[in-house]
Amino acid sequence: MVKVLMEELIDKFQLELVSGEEGVHRNILVSDISRPGLEMAGYFNFYPSDRVQLLGQTELSFITKLDSETRLDRMLQLCTDETPGIIISRGLEVPKELLIASNQTGVPVMRSKLTTTRLSSRLTNYLESRLAPTTAVHGVLVDIYGIGVLITGNSGVGKSETALELVKRGHRLVADDSVEIRQEEEERLVGSAPELIKHLLEIRGLGIINVMTLFGAGAIRAQKEIDLIIHLEIWNSKKMYDRLGMDEETTKIIDVDIPILTVPVRPGRNLAVIIEVAAMNFRLKRMGVNAAQQFSERLNDAIRLGDEEGY
Amino acid sequence: MIEKKVKVQLKTGLQARPAALFVQEANRFTSDVFIEKDGKKVNCKSIMGIMSLAIGSGAEITLIVKGADEEEAMNALEAFISENH
Numbered sequence: 503m504v505k506v507l508m509e510e511l512i513d514k515f516q517l518e519l520v521s522g523e524e525g526v527h528r529n530i531l532v533s534d535i536s537r538p539g540l541e542m543a544g545y546f547n548f549y550p551s552d553r554v555q556l557l558g559q560t561e562l563s564f565i566t567k568l569d570s571e572t573r574l575d576r577m578l579q580l581c582t583d584e585t586p587g588i589i590i591s592r593g594l595e596v597p598k599e600l601l602i603a604s605n606q607t608g609v610p611v612m613r614s615k616l617t618t619t620r621l622s623s624r625l626t627n628y629l630e631s632r633l634a635p636t637t638a639v640h641g642v643l644v645d646i647y648g649i650g651v652l653i654t655g656n657s658g659v660g661k662s663e664t665a666l667e668l669v670k671r672g673h674r675l676v677a678d679d680s681v682e683i684r685q686e687e688e689e690r691l692v693g694s695a696p697e698l699i700k701h702l703l704e705i706r707g708l709g710i711i712n713v714m715t716l717f718g719a720g721a722i723r724a725q726k727e728i729d730l731i732i733h734l735e736i737w738n739s740k741k742m743y744d745r746l747g748m749d750e751e752t753t754k755i756i757d758v759d760i761p762i763l764t765v766p767v768r769p770g771r772n773l774a775v776i777i778e779v780a781a782m783n784f785r786l787k788r789m790g791v792n793a794a795q796q797f798s799e800r801l802n803d804a805i806r807l808g809d810e811e812g813y
Numbered sequence: 814m815i816e817k818k819v820k821v822q823l824k825t826g827l828q829a830r831p832a833a834l835f836v837q838e839a840n841r842f843t844s845d846v847f848i849e850k851d852g853k854k855v856n857c858k859s860i861m862g863i864m865s866l867a868i869g870s871g872a873e874i875t876l877i878v879k880g881a882d883e884e885e886a887m888n889a890l891e892a893f894i895s896e897n898h
Contacts, residue, residue: 640856657840657858679861696865704861 505529506632508587508610511554514628515614515621517589521601522610530554530586533629535622537561542576551582554625558591558618565597577603585609589625591618634684635756643676643693643726644668646781650726652681652693652760653777655734659767662703664734667774669703674723675713678703683728685756694725730761730784732777737766747783747794814879815887822895826869836860838893844880846890857890 509526512519519526536553542561565573580588581603587610590596596611604611614621641654642665653661662678669675677695684692695701701714701722714722731753743766752759763780767773783793823831839846839857846857850872855862857876868874874894878887 638853638855638862640859640862657856679859680855680865698867699861699865702861704859710861 517612522604525610581607581609645674842886
């Protein structure tokens with residue numbers, strides 16, 4: 503389970519820690535932000551206490567209308583055991599009842615100079631990307647003409663060697679052997695390398711090489727959206743391989759369906775060129791030009807014409 | 814498929830050299846072999862994957878083996894990381 507510590511947000515958004523220092527190690531488990539407006543009015547029935555709470559001008563000016571006792575009571579209800587923290591926006595003054603509640607319960611209270619809406623959207627974006635579902639895949643991720651191509655296949659089939667040749671041809675390596683994948687939005691998978699092995703490539707017989715120092719900064723990329731999977735497998739003469747390219751197969755990673763091509767490997771087949779062309783062809787298809795489809799239509803026309811002439 | 818929780822006894826943990834030997838060992842078998850540590854799962858036949866986990870001595874990992882020779886593979890790999898050398 504992915505989680506973010508409150509102190510990470512303090513660091514990232516340069517929040518000023520006002521009180522409740524012992525609570526900065528609290529976990530944030532959800533990316534939603536709560537603006538407890540109705541709660542300030544006393545309605546705590548559906549209080550989302552596990553979210554980061556954001557108090558802006560509206561909420562703070564409302565509570566000045568309450569008497570001190572009610573104010574303290576509501577602040578105490580706001581600070582539950584699972585509340586990761588409370589953030590005050592616009593650099594507004596922190597109500598002293600909130601400070602009391604924070605000291606009593608250990609919920610950290612922070613302050614930001616940003617306006618509430620702006621802070622809210624930036625926090626949501628950041629948390630969504632950090633708390634996104636992730637997985638790790640055995641494969642190599644390369645950026646080919648702007649298409650993120652994930653090369654998969656059994657160990658020893660030649661993934662890294664193919665990646666090396668692709669890098670040599672001017673494409674960019676994202677990750678070798680182990681690709682960490684995050685689902686950032688509904689239909690978007692982003693892959694990156696584990697910190698420890700980024701920029702590295704393992705080639706049998708050579709060992710571990712550093713693509714960044716060998717080929718320069720232009721040969722690598724920190725992360726890339728995955729558009730296409732190329733699955734390499736040893737040529738199996740009994741298996742049918744796609745000869746036309748008219749159907750599109752997909753495979754699921756996390757919740758996203760990604761197009762997949764299975765490419766058989768045999769000595770003498772230049773995989774780097776095949777994959778490069780697959781990426782270009784994929785781009786072309788996305789632009790609406792489908793060579794296989796067009797050819798098939800021409801063939802159908804020719805057959806129909808031949809039939810008509812026959813009569 | 815067999816799954817087993819193992820504690821790494823190797824004194825140095827899976828540093829580069831032992832990791833390479835471990836991967837070599839895993840490649841002797843036709844079964845698919847995976848290691849899981851802290852929710853991250855990698856293929857044991859890939860050295861970069863193993864090294865990206867930075868497995869230290871005393872770390873708790875899960876070995877997952879699936880295939881025709883899974884019993885043998887599990888025994889050999891478990892012996893490798895349980896060895897105290």
